[in-house]
Amino acid sequence: MNFRNDWAVAKMGIKVWSAYRFESIVMLLTVPITLIMYFFLWKSIYSYTGSDVIRGFTFQQMISYYVLSMIVGFFTWSEVDRWIEQDLIHGHMIGAMLKPISFVSFYRSFEIGVNLMNIIWQMIPVFVLGFLFFGLSIASLFNFSAFILSIVFAFFIYFGLTFLLGLSAFWLKRITGLRRVRRVAFGFLGGSLIPLNLFPVWAQSILHYLPFEHTRFVPITIYLGTLSKESVIKALCLQFGWVIIIYLVISFVWSRAYRHYSSVGM
Amino acid sequence: MKYLKLLWRCVKIWILKDFAYKGDFFIKVFSVAFTDLIMPLMTFFIYSLTRGIPGWSLEELLLFQGTLILVLGLARVFSYHFSWWTLDAINWGNFDQYLLKPYSTLLYLLALTVDHYGLAEVATGVVFIIYSSIKLGISFFSFNALMYVLFILAGFMVILASQIIIASMGFIAVKTEALMQLHNKLTDLARYPLNIYGFGIKFFLIFLFPMAVSSFVPAEVLLRGFAPKMLLYLIPVAIYFSLSLWLWSSAMKKYSSAGG
Numbered sequence: 001m002n003f004r005n006d007w008a009v010a011k012m013g014i015k016v017w018s019a020y021r022f023e024s025i026v027m028l029l030t031v032p033i034t035l036i037m038y039f040f041l042w043k044s045i046y047s048y049t050g051s052d053v054i055r056g057f058t059f060q061q062m063i064s065y066y067v068l069s070m071i072v073g074f075f076t077w078s079e080v081d082r083w084i085e086q087d088l089i090h091g092h093m094i095g096a097m098l099k100p101i102s103f104v105s106f107y108r109s110f111e112i113g114v115n116l117m118n119i120i121w122q123m124i125p126v127f128v129l130g131f132l133f134f135g136l137s138i139a140s141l142f143n144f145s146a147f148i149l150s151i152v153f154a155f156f157i158y159f160g161l162t163f164l165l166g167l168s169a170f171w172l173k174r175i176t177g178l179r180r181v182r183r184v185a186f187g188f189l190g191g192s193l194i195p196l197n198l199f200p201v202w203a204q205s206i207l208h209y210l211p212f213e214h215t216r217f218v219p220i221t222i223y224l225g226t227l228s229k230e231s232v233i234k235a236l237c238l239q240f241g242w243v244i245i246i247y248l249v250i251s252f253v254w255s256r257a258y259r260h261y262s263s264v265g266m
Numbered sequence: 267m268k269y270l271k272l273l274w275r276c277v278k279i280w281i282l283k284d285f286a287y288k289g290d291f292f293i294k295v296f297s298v299a300f301t302d303l304i305m306p307l308m309t310f311f312i313y314s315l316t317r318g319i320p321g322w323s324l325e326e327l328l329l330f331q332g333t334l335i336l337v338l339g340l341a342r343v344f345s346y347h348f349s350w351w352t353l354d355a356i357n358w359g360n361f362d363q364y365l366l367k368p369y370s371t372l373l374y375l376l377a378l379t380v381d382h383y384g385l386a387e388v389a390t391g392v393v394f395i396i397y398s399s400i401k402l403g404i405s406f407f408s409f410n411a412l413m414y415v416l417f418i419l420a421g422f423m424v425i426l427a428s429q430i431i432i433a434s435m436g437f438i439a440v441k442t443e444a445l446m447q448l449h450n451k452l453t454d455l456a457r458y459p460l461n462i463y464g465f466g467i468k469f470f471l472i473f474l475f476p477m478a479v480s481s482f483v484p485a486e487v488l489l490r491g492f493a494p495k496m497l498l499y500l501i502p503v504a505i506y507f508s509l510s511l512w513l514w515s516s517a518m519k520k521y522s523s524a525g526g
Contacts, residue, residue, distance in 0.1 A: 026444035030451040036467070037455055041319075044462040049316040177293030184301045193304065198311050 005101040006109040013113020021121070028122050031070055035134055038066045055197040060135050061224055062195070067130035068220040069192050074122040075151045076158040076215055077115060080107045081182065084166030085175050093261065103258075104250060107166075108159060115155065139223050146232045150219040153239035158215040160246035161186065167250075170257035191217030211242045272369065273377040280382055298342075298386040302335045305457060306394060322459055325401040326489055330459060332394025334481035337418055338453075339391050341425035342384030344376060351379045352433035353443060361521070372430070372514055404488055413492040414484045420503045421480025425453070427503075427510035428475075434510070437517035456481055476502040 017024065046052070046059045057065065084107070087093045099106055130136030139147060165182050169175045187193065189212035196204055196217045207213050218235050221227055227235065284291045306328055313324040322330065352375060355361040367374050399406065432445045456477035460468050471478040476499070483499050 023444050023447065026447050030448055033451040034454060037458065040462045040464070040467070041458050044319055045312065045316050048318065048320040051316075054316055172287075172289055174287035174290035175293075177290050177295075177297045180294065180297035181300055184297070184304055188304050188307075194308055194311060198315055200311070200314065 002101065006105060006112075009101060009106055009109035010113035010116065013110040013115075014117055015113075016110075017114045017117040021117075024118070024121055028125055031126055032129065032133070034070070035063070035066055035129075039063055039134070055195070056226065057195060057197065061226075063134050064130070064136045064224060065195055065220055067126065067134050067136050068223050069216060071123050071126050071130070072151055072154060072216050072219050073187075073192060074118045074126065075115060076155045077118060078111050078155075078159045078162040080111055080159060080162050081166030081169070081175060081179050083107060083110070084163070085169040085173075085179070088169050088173065097258075103254060104163065104247075107163065111159060139225060142229065143222055143225050143232070146236060147219055147223040149236060150222050150239060153236065153243055154215045154219050156243045157211050157239065157246060158186065160243065160250055161211065161215075164246070164250055164253060167253050167257045170260055186212055186215065189213070190215045191220070195220075211246065214239045214242055269369070269373050269377060272374070273380060276377050276380050277382055280380065284382075294383055295386045298383045299390045302339075302387055302390040305335075306331050319459060319462060321461055325398045326485070327459070328394050329398035329402065329404075329488065330481055330485040331457070332391045332398060333414075333418065333421075333484050334391075334457060335394060336388055336391030337421040337425070337480040339384045339387030339389075340418075340422045341429075342381050342387055344380060344384075344422075345426045345429040346381050346384060347379035348376055349429040349433040349436070349446060350443075351375060353436040356436045371518065375433075399488075402489070410487055410492050413496070414488045417479055417484040417487060417496075417499070420500055421477070421484065423507050424476050424480055424503055427507040430510035430514050434513040434517040437521050453477060459485075472499065473502045476506055479503055 042059060042062050046054065046062075052058055054062070084093075087096055096106055097103060101109070127136070131138070138144075162182065165175065165178060168178065172178070189207060189210065191213060196207060196213055199207065214235075218239065222232050222235065284294075309318075309324065309327050309331060312318060313327075318324065319327060352361070355364065364371050364375060369377075398404075405411070428449050432449060435445055452475055455463075455467060455471060460471060460478050460482045463471070468478075471482075479499050479502075483496060487496060
């Protein structure tokens with residue numbers, strides 16, 4: 001592992017982010033719109049149902065869930081499948097392969113660079129917004145530290161899964177449709193639209209065996225403090241286990257993709 | 267008629283182009299429909315645990331959401347790529363070529379940017395509308411149904427107008443992609459019935475950004491019946507659409523080419 005190379009690529013990500021900073025800042029400005037929608041939606045549901053708690057969530061926890069969902073979403077953002085597809089279609093892949101950095105590290109460091117900017121320009125402001133206007137409470141030191149570790153694992157899991165999908169472009173070439181499915185499916189199955197507790201029990205038991213909940217739901221519940229200390233540690237170990245599994249699968253699929261790839265030069 | 271011919275030719279070209287990657291074509295069709303299943307699925311989960319939204323049964327809300335999916339699908343077919351395409355043409359400096367065509371520039375660009383994938387979205391919306399209508403015992407051979415279609419078209423006009431406004435702004439301030447993001451977020455507000463919101467948002471969705479007409483009003487017409495005062499909802503739509511056309515023609519007049 002060469003951190004100088006990684007950092008050089010991460011700086012590329014920072015530069016690319018800077019080119020789109022206006023869009024990112026506008027995205028930040030639109031965050032309250034989504035939160036306002038969920039606020040009114042759940043307010044009406046809670047009051048009409050006449051219950052203070054729905055599947056373990058109070059109204060305030062539900063709103064905090066959506067604030068945290070956005071925060072985690074900004075941190076775990078990845079479009080690596082898109083970069084891989086574009087590099088393949090436009091014939092730039094050979095360039096990526098010739099760089100003095102491994103193929104996975106190249107894209108990962110690039111996205112880390114982008115996400116570093118997301119932390120500054122999106123995550124922190126949404127945290128502040130959540131505290132000031134949407135009643136987000138400050139987590140205990142243990143939960144906050146575990147949350148930070150958890151979103152780092154969540155990033156690696158989300159990136160790894162997206163990367164795996166991107167590798168399918170070596171065989172399929174165009175994966176625009178798959179990418180669209182990925183965005184929606186990962187979000188929904190990860191719990192970005194509604195907490196996974198609200199899914200039917202049978203669906204929840206299936207989702208426990210899949211990695212998606214570790215990309216959004218798990219970090220959020222850690223922050224909210226709805227898990228015991230033992231469960232938090234268990235969740236972090238599971239996340240780490242998923243990181244290992246996904247990266248083993250990546251190295252296997254990548255070796256196949258590399259053998260399958262043919263180029264017509266630079 | 268010549269615009270319809272042009273539209274048909276554009277659809278054929280896009281389909282042929284997409285068929286270069288058949289697998290991706292079918293996955294894209296699936297993905298469009300799949301994306302639209304998420305919102306009703308979420309509704310289903312919520313209704314299985316709670317009493318849901320006041321004044322709306324599960325089937326009624328599915329009708330509401332099916333209507334919105336249909337309107338968004340129509341907008342996707344006829345206007346989704348229009349603003350992107352126009353903004354790109356302005357940014358790359360090749361907008362002039364569209365001024366030289368023997369068609370109205372606006373209609374030509376709308377035909378050129380037709381997105382056939384929106385038909386999958388339209389189909390998904392229709393499936394939900396039919397399902398919920400059967401469950402609710404709603405007949406489509408009625409005056410209410412006719413007014414329902416009228417309001418759906420009005421809803422489509424609102425989104426079309428928004429796209430025209432965004433594209434027009436591209437002539438004034440080059441970087442207006444952000445407006446698109448803002449538009450999408452504001453459209454999200456229309457994903458749930460108007461009665462969950464406070465006065466401010468209701469006012470906004472009826473008078474300033476009349477998206478209420480794209481789902482709430484048509485669903486109301488079909489479920490609770492048409493009342494003549496509902497026609498008042500069309501006034502903000504007409505104003506909004508006229509504003510978009512005025513902006514477009516003003517932008518066209520101001521446009522100056524960089525040559526080429």
